[in-house]
Amino acid sequence: MAEVEGRPLVENEWIEAARRGDASAFEELVRRYQEIAYRTAYLVVGDADEARDAAQDGFLRAHAALGRFRAGAEFRPWLLRIVANAARNRRRSASRRAGLALRAFRDAASGDAAPSPEVLLLADERRRELLAVINGLQFDDRLVIALRWFLELNEEEMAAVMNCPRGTVKSRLSRAMLRLRAGLGEDGSDG
Amino acid sequence: MADVRNGLEARLAELSGEIAFPTTPPLVALVRARLAQPEHGFGLRRPLSRSLALVLVATLLLAGIAAAFGIGLGGLRLVFGPASFSPAPSLVVGPGLGAPTTLDAARGDVTFALRVPQLPGLGEPDLVYLADPPAGGAVTFLYGERAGFPAEPASGIGLIVTQFRADIGPDVFEKLINSGVSVVSATVHGGPAWWVAGGDHFFFYRDAQGVEVDSTLRLASATLIWEEGGVTHRVEGAPSLADAVRVAESLE
Numbered sequence: 001m002a003e004v005e006g007r008p009l010v011e012n013e014w015i016e017a018a019r020r021g022d023a024s025a026f027e028e029l030v031r032r033y034q035e036i037a038y039r040t041a042y043l044v045v046g047d048a049d050e051a052r053d054a055a056q057d058g059f060l061r062a063h064a065a066l067g068r069f070r071a072g073a074e075f076r077p078w079l080l081r082i083v084a085n086a087a088r089n090r091r092r093s094a095s096r097r098a099g100l101a102l103r104a105f106r107d108a109a110s111g112d113a114a115p116s117p118e119v120l121l122l123a124d125e126r127r128r129e130l131l132a133v134i135n136g137l138q139f140d141d142r143l144v145i146a147l148r149w150f151l152e153l154n155e156e157e158m159a160a161v162m163n164c165p166r167g168t169v170k171s172r173l174s175r176a177m178l179r180l181r182a183g184l185g186e187d188g189s190d191g
Numbered sequence: 192m193a194d195v196r197n198g199l200e201a202r203l204a205e206l207s208g209e210i211a212f213p214t215t216p217p218l219v220a221l222v223r224a225r226l227a228q229p230e231h232g233f234g235l236r237r238p239l240s241r242s243l244a245l246v247l248v249a250t251l252l253l254a255g256i257a258a259a260f261g262i263g264l265g266g267l268r269l270v271f272g273p274a275s276f277s278p279a280p281s282l283v284v285g286p287g288l289g290a291p292t293t294l295d296a297a298r299g300d301v302t303f304a305l306r307v308p309q310l311p312g313l314g315e316p317d318l319v320y321l322a323d324p325p326a327g328g329a330v331t332f333l334y335g336e337r338a339g340f341p342a343e344p345a346s347g348i349g350l351i352v353t354q355f356r357a358d359i360g361p362d363v364f365e366k367l368i369n370s371g372v373s374v375v376s377a378t379v380h381g382g383p384a385w386w387v388a389g390g391d392h393f394f395f396y397r398d399a400q401g402v403e404v405d406s407t408l409r410l411a412s413a414t415l416i417w418e419e420g421g422v423t424h425r426v427e428g429a430p431s432l433a434d435a436v437r438v439a440e441s442l443e
Contacts, residue, residue, distance in 0.1 A: 023226075027219050034218040048213040052221070059222045061381030068436065082381035085419065089382075101211045127206055149203040150210050163420030164304040165443055181199060 015075060019066045026066075030059050033076060036151065037083045040161055043146050044087035054090045058083030074156065081160035088163075100135055100146065133183035141176035148173055289322030289329065297321050301328035303356050303422050306442035312338050313438070316352070329355035339434060343412065350438065351427040377415065377432060379424075379439045384417030386432045415439055 011032075017025030037058060042051035062082045069078060134142055140162075147153045147161055158173075159166040297319050298305050307315070316332035323329070332352040336342035340349035377384040414427040415435035424442070429435035 023223075027223060030219045030222050035215045038215045038218065039212050042213060051213070052216045052218075055216075055218055056221050056225060058381065059218065060225055061378065063222075063226065065378055065381045068440065078380075085380060085382040088420070126202065127209060130202055130206055131210075145203070149200075150207050152207065165306065168304055177199070184199070186199065 011075060012072070015066070015069065016071075018063075019069070026063060029075070029079075033079055034059075036076070037079065039151055040080050040147075041083050041087040043143055043151070044084050044161070045091045050090045051087065054087035055083055057086035057090075061086060077157040077160040080153070080157055081163065084161040084163065100131060100150070130184070133180060136183065137176065137179060140172065141179055144169070144172045144176045145180065289320045289331070292319050292321045294319050297328075297330045301330055301354075301356075303327060303354070304420070305330055305354060306422075307332070308352060308438050308441045309443050310438055310441040313340075313350070313441075327356035329353065334428075340428065340430065343428065349428055351425070352438065352442075353425045353427075354422050356422060375432070377417075377436065379415070379417045379419060379436060382417060382419055384415055384436075384439070386413065386415050386435065388413035388432075 011029075014025045014028050014032075018029060034055070038051055038055045041054040041058065042048065045051050045054050058079070062079050065082065069075070134145060137145070144158065144162065147158045153161065155166050155169050158169045162169065162172070164172070292300070294307065294315060300321055300323070313334065314337075317335045318333040320331045320333070321328055322331070330353070332350075333348055334340065334350040334352075336349045342349045375386045375388070377386045412428050413432075413435070414425055415429065415432065415438075416423070416425045417439065418424070424439065426435045426438050429438055
């Protein structure tokens, strides 16, 4: 198991170990990023099975490209760029569209007093309305919103996934938010 | 209307925890199994070299391959076979590259996210050309001699980087490849790429009527071509595949 004098490895050390051919180190990287990689692929390709295959492809390509990973760079955006590219390749043929859904069961609130049924119902309606409008947006708008708000990626990671300069991320997100507001019937002016 | 924006952002943040993504599959096991397959070509226990050893071995022996054989790439087709025309004897920069422009102007004139190599020492391109058509525009950066990128003597050009939309239609650009040329599969940011080197190979634009536009014809040096994010790229003039990949992966 990859350890240095009994202490757990930090990410850069996992990467270096993986580059040297340490299988357990690469598997640790997969374990650490499999969820964000899979969800990113799902948002791009729009199908659970295709996302699974795209995420696999992405990790295999990342494994093959580890030798060119720049030491000291952020690993997550580098990986997500590769996964998103793999997903885009599959999206061209699959031409599917992910329909984001709400959880069927939400965790019961702990600690605070339970809200009334009326409040819960209203909150549910508002969530469903918001999600329906998001699902109705064009692919690029929905993707940038989902990356920002549902995967909580940072700007560098969003740019990597969308394959655009970092400066473009803000403008795309801003335009998508305007269209989301319009879909919700809200005033889109910045005031 | 800051309140409206903040309110919507708060709603999105709240919604975040409610999104039901599909259950993440057991990727550790799946990836482990894929890496263990003999046809994968390399195993985890094998030390990883920096670049070339990880290039997928796919050198195509072109001698004897029928002229009809080709590899498709967005907006670009590799055609294997003898040239039906006489190539220019050296790098030629002709009007077919489009009109001279500036980097900033080109950014606003194309319908894709134009990216520029950020490799240290390369700096900004010396010349920028914009061609339109093809639809969406095609931008070519020309660099004079740079450290590590010696200039081709006849033209003074050290490096050429071209970008155009991958969905401009079939066969708009063609790379004609004669015998003696090796086409090696490579990767850029983990995605597929092709390294075309050796022998004679030519890159030219074919107009809407299918006519070869010889003003863009260039006797190409080794070229890396790949598609990324709906944009087809070519990097020409790098001394080696590793150098070309460094240029390619520095695009921002």
